[in-house]
Amino acid sequence: MKKIKSQKIAEDVIQHEIDALKNLKKSINLSFTKIVKSIVNCKGGKIIVSGVGKSGIIAKKWAATFSSTGTPSFFLDASNASHGDMGQITSNDIVILISNSGRSEELKNIIQYVSRNKNIKLIGITSKKDSILFKNSDISFLTPNIREAGPENIVPTSSTTNQLALGDAIAIACMRLKNFTKLDFKKVHPSGNLSIKLKTVGDLMITGSKLPLVSEKMKMKRALKIINLKKLGVLIIKKKNGNTIGIITDGDLKRIAQKFNNFEDLELSKIMTKNPITVSKDTLAASALSIMNQKKITSLCVHKDKKIKRTIGLVHMHNILSSNIN
Secondary structure, three states: OHHHHHHHHHHHHHHHHHHHHHHHHHHOOHHHHHHHHHHHOOOOOOEEEEEOOHHHHHHHHHHHHHHHOOOOEEEEEHHHHOOOHHHHOOOOOEEEEEOOOOOOHHHHHHHHHHHOOOOOEEEEEEOOOOOHHHHHOOEEEEOOOOOOOOHHHOOOOHHHHHHHHHHHHHHHHHHHHOOOOHHHHHHOOOOHHHHHHOOEHHHHOEOHHHOOEEEOOOEHHHHHHHHHHHOOOEEEEEOOOOOEEEEEEHHHHHHHHHHOOOHHHOEHHHHOEEOOOEEEOOOEHHHHHHHHHHHOOOEEEEEOOOOOOOOOEEEEHHHHHOOOOO
């Protein structure tokens, strides 16, 4: 019986929060647009997010999400702000205060401090229109005044779910308006599985003196020595103007040796595979691996931008697999 009751409680809590999110969705208005535009257009200032109690925990999440999506931001502890940390707020900053009641004592000193400086913009997130936070903010967003999940309407649950979702909505809207791409995202997430998934061909490719670039006029005798020296099992054939025109693999060399008696005197241009497959350096490594598997090849030429004839690197299947990409 206890198990059945617990499951029912869980369903009720989740339903409360679903209903709260539906109300939040209906509350998205011009104030939301103003908040996003203010953050995107913030030049020379910082985005500072603060709150008290459970709202403070949500404020930390807002700051973390903003920072990871192209909007540098940090969390200001509202209690410590009154003991010196207020100095972190300077001209041209945007201060976002999150409080369900909008009346928390710890926020009053921040509100007063910001109000004295016209070059600091205050954004208030609260559910109380008659609160000090709502009345003193340059931009106020009124979250729905909903009932909390659980008995007596006292535990911050539905309200903090709404705060969390609102922060995500603002962060993603700013991200889209700033054209913050997956490649930008990778730069601020250099560690962990996410970074591995976002690795590009440019991160793994072979370049410089290690690149097996050879002339179309080269004879097979010389080519054999180079392919053994580079140890990549492939040669990239280029014209005098530097454009890539073909490729030869060690497998090709073996087949040619069996087919021709005097194969060492052959020019590479006569036996190469023309128009090798090439990918942009910004191609995800996982996508490059998929191409190799489909084409049953072990390496790809790499180019930059739209200059597909100019090979700047080579990515080998081993480079990708050794990076734990599959």
